[in-house]
Amino acid sequence: MESIIELKQVSKLFKNKTAVDQISLSFQKGEVVAILGPNGAGKTTTMMMMLGLLEPTDGIVQLFGKHPKEKSVREKIGALLQEVSVIDALKVREILQLFRSYYSHPLSYEELVVFTGFSKDELQKRANKLSGGQKRRLGFALAMAGNPDVLFFDEPTVGMDVTARKLFWNTINELKNRGKTIIFTTHYLQEADDSAERIILFHEGKVIGDGTPRNIKTTLLKQSISFTAKSTIHFEDLKTVQNVTDAFEKDGRIYVITDKIDEVLTDLYKVGFPLQNIEIDRGRLEDAFEQLVENREAI
Ligand SMILES: Nc1ncnc2c1ncn2[C@@H]1O[C@H](COP(=O)(O)OP(=O)(O)OP(=O)(O)O)[C@@H](O)[C@H]1O
Ligand SMILES: [Mg+2]
Structure with missing residues (x-):
């Protein structure tokens, strides 16, 4: 197996608060991994460091053997963060096309629409007129636009209705079959159990469990x-x-x-x-x- 993400003794301090406390993790190509943990456990902070959006206070984060901010790395990753901000004045259709144009090998427009389930009406809507769940789906589309090898999703299904949620997990399965590496955080334990082959448990900035869902169950239950x-x-x-x-x-x-x-x-x-x-x-x-x-x- 090929390790494509490495965290070595990574810590993040905000003023006096230790948000992430000396964690070491590695992720293999093609893995689907769920990060679970209560509010404030350090999930988002860890993801932001993997994305190069936050610098660790201590330790090393590498993707494909390089700093996450390097251009060659950025081209290979896509992310849906907890807070999505988009260009409000544009229509969904225009935003999708704009984001595709940033990449050299984007997903086709048609495929993006199928994956996110946007209807003809929704594609004509301006981003600031979207509902919470629709915004989430747009964020999902933007994460996938560049057809990246590694996808990060921070609480992806929050605000999605049952249909959107189902479509999301079906798409994740399809992306997994295409060999993508997928890392997501969730509070829905069932989602982790159903969709991930590995679960990492966070608590107070530390990794307190790491294994297959079955593994986690048999060792903990x-x-x-x-x-x-x-x-x-x-x-x-x-x-x-x-x-x-x-x-x-x-x-x-x-x-x-x-x-x-x-x-x-x-x-x-x-x-x-x-x-x-x-x-x-x-x-x-x-x-x-x-x-x-x-x-x-x-x-
Ligand atoms: N920019 C910041 N400044 C100060 N403290 C922060 C900042 N970002 C996060 N923290 C703190 O770091 C800790 C970890 O936060 P983080 O957002 O990583 O948790 P989380 O596991 O993603 O939680 P949630 O499930 O609520 O999304 C929390 O105590 C939080 O208050
Ligand atoms: Mg979070």
Whole structure:
């Protein structure tokens, strides 16, 4: 795999506030990566440094082995930032054409329109007459106009309706199939789980988790096996089974908490516990995220 973005020991201080705290990350060509984290975690600041729009206070950010501001790098990247400002007096159609003209190998106008779902009416609208969601879609179009290799999206779907959101993720899939590298931030954990192959968790300027959605889930989640018992089971006996971290009863079912579901299930059978109506809950990313943040705060 080819690493195209490198952050080495990167920090960003705003006056006395450490927004990003010594993070090191690398991104491979063709990866789709979600950056998740609560408000103020440092997601936007990190993205702005990757785009060369903010200089790190400390550490090194490189894209394609170069400073992100270099012309050869800028030509390869596109971005949709949290705040989109566009040339208000122009019509959507004109803005799309203008932005395409900045690049040597832009996406075709027709393709841009298909990807963003702009209707004939919308293309004739002036940018300052667009709704919030339409502005977001215009921002998305501008990010893609140059047909860049790497795309950055900061909370891309905020304000989009269900149709626009669906189209956005379909387009992301299409861009992924074309080998693009895509990095996005989101507060929608489901979006990260559905669309990214890698999730990076930010909290208070630090990276506190980095892996596949499954990976993040299995390492972080409290997974459980639950069942009803054919005859009496003593919790103390359950708790002595290897890899069981807790056991309790809730709503007439017995729950065994473990991060090693398969091993524990095998052992429960081996020992001969009278189990029936077994259910396995591998938990949800949403819970994992909350759990992780809570645990960090407890430290
Ligand atoms: N220009 C700035 N001047 C001073 N402080 C800033 C500036 N930009 C960001 N910060 C602070 O840095 C921290 C990280 O902000 P950042 O915007 O990176 O967070 P975020 O993870 O993108 O949050 P959100 O989910 O709300 O978008 C916050 O505490 C924020 O107040
Ligand atoms: Mg942000």
